[in-house]
Every structure is written in C-alpha cells, then in structure tokens.
Amino acid sequence: NAGVTQTPKFQVLKTGQSMTLQCAQDMNHNSMYWYRQDPGMGLRLIYYSASEGTTDKGEVPNGYNVSRLNKREFSLRLESAAPSQTSVYFCASSEAGQGRSGELFFGEGSRLTVL
C-alpha cells in the first residue's frame, strides 16, 4: 500500500508566487490534516478535514487555503507565498472517530523554500 502520498517533494518559489501541495491517501480514512514543521517548533496544524466536505482551521491557517476534493485527496494552496512559509509540510490521515484510536499516518513531506 502507498499510504499517504504527497507531491511535490521539493519546491522553490519566489515571493508572491502561488502553488498547491497535493495529498492522497489510499486507506479509506475519514480525516486528513496538513501540518508544517519548522526547526525547534515541532509539528503545527494548518488545516484539517474531519470528513469529506468539511474543513477547519488549525493553529496556523493564515496564508493558506485547503480543498477536500474527495475522500482520498486533500490539497493545500499558498496563494501568495512569503519567506515565512519556508518549511516542511506534512499531510496526514487517520481513522479518527467514535471508538477509533486516531493514529496519524504521515506522508514523506514536501520541502518548500520561498525566496
């Protein structure tokens, strides 16, 4: 099984450019998440989708938008990239819900540099 697949793995942008990070999971999970990881800060939640058709802001949503395209896919868009958005982005999914333990399954990460 592929698990959680993110694309692209690496990207360099100029300030003001836009881009979309793609994420797909093949585990039939209801919940999907986007995190960013910065040195010394740990993983911080940007947006999450508890189920198909719903999205909610996390801890650091400013400058980002998301789309839950279907149950499998959850994309993250930077409309006007800023140097502060240089980070490693992780997509995750889980079978969180009533009676389920909520283990997060992560993708391999997308390393974004904004110049």
Place this chain on the structure above:
Amino acid sequence: KNQVEQSPQSLIILEGKNCTLQCNYTVSPFSNLRWYKQDTGRGPVSLTIMTFSENTKSNGRYTATLDADTKQSSLHITASQLSDSASYICVVSANSGGSYIPTFGRGTSLIVHP
C-alpha cells in the same frame, strides 16, 4: 490550552546504552498518548499507544509508561542501536465529541554514536 512538553530537547548516547525520554502533558479530556519516531527526512511513524488504563506497553526495545495521575509519560529505549537516531515525538489526543484532537510535543532529538 492543551500542551505537551518533552525533555530533553536533545540527547547523545553511545550505541548499546539505554535512555529515557520524558513527556508531560496538560490535555483534557485525555483519550490516548502516542509516541512517534521520525527519521531524518521522513514522516513520523507511531511506535506505541497508551490509553488511560494502561501503565506500560512495550514494542521490541521500546517501552512506554504512562502515569495518568501526574500526567507524565516516558519512552525507554533499551540497548540502543544506530538506527534509533531520530526525533521522538509525544502526541496526546483529547476526545471531543468522538473526534480525536492531537496535541504535539516538540520532540526529543536522539543521536546514537558508535
């Protein structure tokens, strides 16, 4: 506000030695606590899960403990190997109306030297 604090921030040990990583949390209502291992350049992977009623759980050379009264957990690594070099992240989930809301610690960076 839910918080998870980990210590130490970083740790260097010699191959074959044991070590213990600590996690203190203030998360309510508590549902479960997981330890994740994150290898350099990879996504985190779950090592163990602890629920309220569990005190100790082992996964090979990894043993996690949970004290729900003091809201502390530890991860003990026995006979360390070079492959144990990684970041270890404590994640505590609250159960809010059936949805699990995870709170992440900042991780402990472990380096195992030969």
